[in-house]
Amino acid sequence: MIERKDIIPAPCLEEVHDRVTEYPALRILTDNTNSPYRWAKEITVDVVEIQTEVSGIRNFTLCNELGEADTTQPFQPFGIQGERDAWFLFGNGEMGLKPLQKATLKGKWKGLPETKAEFDRLYRGYDADADAFTVATDYRQDGEWKQCGKGQKLFNFDTETNVLRANIFIPFGDGINSFNTSDYDKDGFFRVTLESPSIGFGTEAYRKRFMEVMIHNSRCKEKHRREMPWEPSVPLLADAELSYTATAKISPADRNSPIIRLERITALPEQIPCATDRNGAFPFLLSAPAEYLLYFAFARAEGEKTIRMYIDMALPGEHIPFGCPQPDKRIQVRWELWNGISWQSIPSESVEAEETNGFTQSGFVEITLPGIIDGRHTDRQGRMWLRAALTGDISACLAIRNVWTNCIRVTADNGDGTPLPAGTIAGTTEVNGRLESVTQPCPASGGGPPRRKRNTPCASRRAYTTVTGP
Structure with a gap:
């Protein structure tokens, strides 16, 4: 969960992440447990689902019959009169990038009675009460307004009948598909309409009732005069903020969807293409020549054909007492070179010296490469990559303390x-x-x-x- 004070998500940058992305990326890393490859290699990704919950958006557009409202100040969402069928629109460009499930407009009501009892007393003379105020919600798609969800109460009260904060939500369920706002009007893509009561907030009914009472009282004695009607008010909305929930779901086999892209992050900065099989399954890990891999990067390697290095090994504290490999489980090491496209196996006869005995002791390693290193073999940082593939009983392997080239x-x-x-x-x-x-x-x-x-x-x-x- 990202709080307001946290750093906002941002796309990957070349100088920071060694890659560039259009949208923020999620990186999944395994922990330091011994060989997560044992269980991770069995995982396949059939469906990717990303759920997003955002709250506290203050920078959004809200319009009514008077034009665009300043949501940083208290405003009248239903206009000055607040009659039945009065409306307002709201939306935000960020929401248009995601398939929405629900959007909610929240705020604090002002200019209203503070309790349900006061509310009912105010509208008793107009044949209405607090529960009579309902709104309908719609969204705009393909140039048309489409209803979403059923009508909902405009005002809610707590157990002590005090007025609660405004909470108008736009649901996307019951057969209504989630949508992306790229296909319709972004200036106002949600609409809230005052559905009932028939008098709206009663401004017109009050004026009419007031004139009737004044005329009646002017023609009769004091004991026959009627009580003056209470003047209702059109509510103000303050501290308005927007929240939404979005869910994107895609199968790796659906290569036409621009919502989610899968890429593997390996020891190499380059992104390795993610192929899927005929059934659309996406293997979590790349196929590897061995369960245990050790990567080496060499700078300023262009023009070289031989790699010489001394690997200084140390015994980790957690390996005490130290064990030796079983006679039938000796460690074997195979070396591979990244040629810019794939890993190329280095023949055993090209390994001139390998004194580490499978990284169980310090020793000298000398490898003659298949060819002279050039720009095709290096990454964007100019580094050449070798990797050692270990098979066998690795319980006797030591920790690398230093590598000297x-x-x-x-x-x-x-x-x-x-x-x-x-x-x-x-x-x-x-x-x-x-x-x-x-x-x-x-x-x-x-x-x-x-x-x-x-x-x-x-x-x-x-x-x-x-x-x-x-």
């Missing part, structure tokens, strides 16, 4: 085993203009003491150095 393994010559904390190797002995920076991300061993002069920076056979190009 452009890694090169260096080995010490005649090292004596001295520890090399992370960050010790920070450059080369000779300046190389092709290198922007050199970083040792992980601790290692194999170097000599600081006082010993060495010709090259070195690390053990299990250490890695990250090299960044200009």
